[in-house]
Every structure is written in structure tokens, then in C-alpha cells.
Amino acid sequence: MATEKAGETEVTILFQNERVTIAESRAQPGDRGKMVERPDRVQYVVKGGKIREHFADGQAVEYELKTGTAKWMDKNTSSMENIGESEVVFVSVRLLR
Numbered sequence: 387m388a389t390e391k392a393g394e395t396e397v398t399i400l401f402q403n404e405r406v407t408i409a410e411s412r413a414q415p416g417d418r419g420k421m422v423e424r425p426d427r428v429q430y431v432v433k434g435g436k437i438r439e440h441f442a443d444g445q446a447v448e449y450e451l452k453t454g455t456a457k458w459m460d461k462n463t464s465s466m467e468n469i470g471e472s473e474v475v476f477v478s479v480r481l482l483r
Contacts, residue, residue, distance in 0.1 A: 395411055395412065395413045395417050395418070395419035395466065395468075396411070396412045396413075397410070397411050397412075397419075398410045398411075398412075404482065404483070405481070405482055405483055406480065406481060406482055407478075407479075407480040407482060408477065408478070408479050408480070409477070409478050410432075410475065410476075410477050411466075411474075411475070411476055411477075411478065412473060412474070412475050413435075413466065413467075413468035413473065413474045413475075414468060414473055415468050415469075415470060415471055415472065415473075416467075416468060417467070417468045418440075418465055418466070418467040418468075419465045419466050420465055421440065421442060421463065421464065421465040422463065422464075422465070423461070423462070424459070424461065424463070424480065425461050425480050425481055425482060426458075426459070426460055426461050426480075426481045427458075427459050427478045427479055427480045427481060428456060428457070428459070428478070428479045429457055429459055429476050429477070429478050429479075430455075430456045430476060430477045430478075430479075431451045431452060431453055431454065431455050431456070431474075431475075431476045432453070432475040432476055432477060433453055433473060433474060433475040433476075434450065434451040434452045434453040434454075434455075434474065435450070435451055435468060435470035435471075435472055435473070435474035436448065436449075436450055436451075436468070436469050436470035437449055437451055437466050437467065437468060437469065437474065438466070438467040438469045439464050439465070439466050440464060440465045440466075440467065441462065441463065441464050442463040448469065451474060451476060459478075
């Protein structure tokens with residue numbers, strides 16, 4: 387497993403091949419990841435919390451990630467910021483083709 391820092395958010399690649407990347411992201415309160423383009427993906431929340439998602443056009447949206455939920459996310463360019471009081475952990479299954 388490879389671990390990389392995406393801004394302040396710790397990202398660990400759990401599995402990767404030519405079709406998919408599975409990554410675990412951990413963000414402590416106040417952490418903010420880099421603004422990057424993300425492919426279509428499914429996100430599963432291991433440990434929820436409050437997030438502010440920043441978009442390339444300058445807009446931002448705040449929402450709650452609820453533990454045990456999964457959701458589809460379309461390709462976008464954004465960064466996520468943990469604005470809560472506890473660690474947020476989620477696993478993303480990123481579709482590469």
C-alpha cells in the first residue's frame with residue numbers, strides 16, 4: 387500500500403490497476419486536500435463528519451458525511467476540507483476508464 391499526502395489529507399492507495407483505484411482518505415479537523423481533478427467514483431464513509439468542498443470556480447458547499455453511507459460522485463475538480471471536530475475517513479473507488 388502506498389501512502390501519499392494530498393495537502394493535509396492523508397491518502398493511502400489500497401489497490402490500483404488500469405481500470406480502478408481504491409483509496410482511503412483520512413482528514414483531521416482543519417485538514418484540506420489539494421485542488422485536483424477526480425474521476426467518476428463511489429465514496430464509502432468509514433467515519434463521518436462535517437466537510438466543506440471547494441470547487442475550481444471558487445464556490446464551496448458544506449455537508450455532513452454520515453458513517454456507513456455510500457454515494458456516487460461525478461467527475462469534478464475540487465478539494466475537501468474537514469470543518470468538523472473529529473477525524474473523517476472515507477474510501478473512494480475511482481473509475482479510471
